[in-house]
Amino acid sequence: MTTETRNGGSVKTLGIKVPDALHAQFALVAQLGGISLGDAAIRAVELYVTTKKAEPDFAARAKAALEAIAREAAARRGAIQGLFGTEDPTAESTAETTTSTRRRSDEASK
Template identity: 80%
Template sequence: MSEPKSGGVKTLGIKVPDALHAQFALVAQLDGISLGDAALRAVELYVSTKKAEPDFAARAQAALEEIEREAAARRGAIQGLFGDDAPAADAGTTTSRSRRRSGEASD
């Protein structure tokens, strides 16, 4: 089982039918691990299995291209609103909306 590299974790809550839960709990108990560790192993196995599928890389690339198209469309919309005065994209800065929410003054 691998540790999160970024230090962050997410909580995942799922509904499992009673019979499957009973089997899952028994398998985890027989392996001497917690349900959380067993679930993490199951997710890791699922991800590695999907990555090994022949068409997975192509589907991931298509998803990435769609994200890029959507970002370009949104960028174009912002530029359309502001023209040459459009805010510069800087990944290292906080947006004015999130600064206002946190109580800081906006630019």
């Protein structure tokens, strides 16, 4: 999958394998509709998303997915904090940078 920008928006390129018979039908339906395969694929994806969103348990599954993402982010944040031994992993490096910048500044003014 690749990302590119078109007309001010970001788009992804999605490559999929489709059985020959389904591809032939899809191409014919798109041609009869006067649209490209790409536009037909976008419409198919939009329809799929709309259909899935209408499922009765979709909101609950989406909420569970968000909670799982939050738990994973918290675990990763904890791992990074553990690496640096601080609540803020940038705190030490900021202090070190400020100190060394101050030292260089003092040395330059001598």
